[in-house]
Amino acid sequence: MTLAEAPKVRADAAPAETVLSVDGLTVSVATETGLRPLVQDISFALKRGETLAIAGESGSGKSITSLAVMGLLPANVRATTGAVRLAGTDLLRLPEARMRAIRGDRVAMIFQEPMTSLNPVMTVGAQLVEAIQAHEPLTRREAQARALGALKSVRLSEPERRLRQFPHELSGGMRQRVMIAMAIALRPDVLIADEPTTALDVTVQREVLDLLRDLRREMGTAIILITHDMGVVAEMADRVIVMKDGRVVEEGPAIRIFDAPREAYTQTLLAAVPRMGERPAEEPPPPRPSVCVLRDLTVHFDVGRGLLGRATHRVHAVEGVSLEVRQGETFALVGESGCGKSTIAKTIAGLVPFAGEIEIAGRKLHSQADITRAVRRDAQIVFQDPAAALDPRMRVGDLVAEPLVIHGIGTPPERHATVEALFERVGLSRAQIGRYPHEFSGGQRQRICIARALVLRPKLIVADESVSALDVSVQARVLQLLKELRDELGVSFLFISHDMAVVDAFADRVAVMFLGQIMEMGTRAQVFGNPHHSYTRRLIEAVPIPDPGHVRPSRERLASEVPSPVRRRDDPPRRLLLRDVGGGHLVAEAGPG
Structure with a gap:
């Protein structure tokens, strides 16, 4: 039936x-x-x-x-x-x-x-x-x-x-x-x-x-x-x-x-509901120095085993991605699951091997081994699930201070003073420092993760779906906190999300990914206000509109799931070239629609 x-x-x-x-x-x-x-x-x-x-x-x-x-x-x-x-x-x-x-x-x-x-x-x-x-x-x-x-x-x-x-x-x-x-x-x-x-x-x-x-x-x-x-x-x-x-x-x-x-x-x-298209147009900021640059970043994982134990297939998680995150800006990566967004985050954090080049705060890295403790100090990550990212057996004050201990920064009293200042900065009280993670709400736990990412004064914070699981009002407060931190401290964000409305409200520049490659890249106004690639348009059209009177135009229903990034080792994907359609707005020459 x-x-x-x-x-x-x-x-x-x-x-x-x-x-x-x-x-x-x-x-x-x-x-x-x-x-x-x-x-x-x-x-x-x-x-x-x-x-x-x-x-x-x-x-x-x-x-x-x-x-x-x-x-x-x-x-x-x-x-x-x-x-x-x-x-x-x-x-x-x-x-x-x-x-x-x-x-x-x-x-x-x-x-x-x-x-x-x-x-x-x-x-x-x-x-x-x-x-x-x-x-x-x-x-x-x-x-x-x-x-x-x-x-x-x-x-x-x-x-x-x-x-x-x-x-x-x-x-x-x-x-x-x-x-x-x-x-x-x-x-x-x-x-x-x-x-x-x-x-x-x-x-x-x-x-x-x-x-x-x-x-x-x-x-x-x-x-x-x-x-x-x-x-x-x-x-x-x-x-x-x-x-x-x-x-x-x-x-x-x-x-x-x-x-x-x-x-x-x-x-x-x-x-508190983010709505696409409501953010006013903004003048582009003056040129700023780069904090993170990816040049032809490639991440593959071999899977499957043949008769001789050799891999038969390869996961093309990231396929030749190049982008630049500038000082004090929010650069967003958007796309569906499996497009390579989180793999890029893990690569910058030194968690997966890669080919190509990553430059963080002037340091050029060509392999996973090059990502040293000093590099990690400049690039911190905030994960999607704060409950999984916080050790339930440790007090939250110790969790926030732990990076200082690992890097040998400050005396115990100095570390405690730093933690107190950060707790107040992210909207928590000093009295909460001695509590455990389970005593906080989801939004409060995410604030603790943000404080821990900030404690080393990094130049780049990679936020991997950091607000997607939060209630809309909590999400709005966390996004406002990130904006304030960006403006006050000059920290840059690589903001990874599948929520287009949130990205439209928060990001300065955007790259749309599909199957490990960039389909479209430019300023928020360029990508969302004048999308050129059919895949970008499809993502935008699918965003729920918080208006019961809105009539969604009929469209063709998709008959299948997103194609798989797994291919035979002898069948690599075609690399897509990006062309400039004006003002640094880059669009892939061809691709999914």
């Missing part, structure tokens, strides 16, 4: 009937001092074919609400009051055996990170068949046919082959499509999508949103969309609930919420 073949609505359904209602739901966690509410007095009704967005920052209670609906709350968390009714049945009062029959069949859920939801030791096909047979009395052959139809419905390339593959063999976008296929295979009444596009590239995000829209239109499925991305809310939602600290602060039609928000929190949330 494909989406096109699915019934518009179930036979017993009226077009506007209420399929799910939540009344006075309160969810509490058991603590040593008693029950503490996490979500309080939540109420809403969901109609067939409707999309309800639940928006808010991390910790607002969005996901806890959805887990309560699914009956998947942790052992120490339970619904203390209220009701969750599906076709008149209160799901909160059902025993687990009956709830298990409903879960996946009548109410399905797509989680944010598909790798934590898919079994890594089972093929995609086996997992789909298992889910289908758990709810419907089908033979294995019939379940396999249903699974294949579900993969075709989500427009996954080579669906027959995907059934035989394991989750780790698929890209992030492919895995998310598998999760959607698993959810729709049983044609549920309600689909809960919990941050389904947060970690996806902008083009893959566009495909996933299109799929959800198709599902709603062609199968009559009601969708609860949980997200902090207000652009996604504007494009998908009929109605919006805004949550803060476990409570509903505002709700209403999407158009009203965006056009005339009543609550200060909603207004702050919307004001």
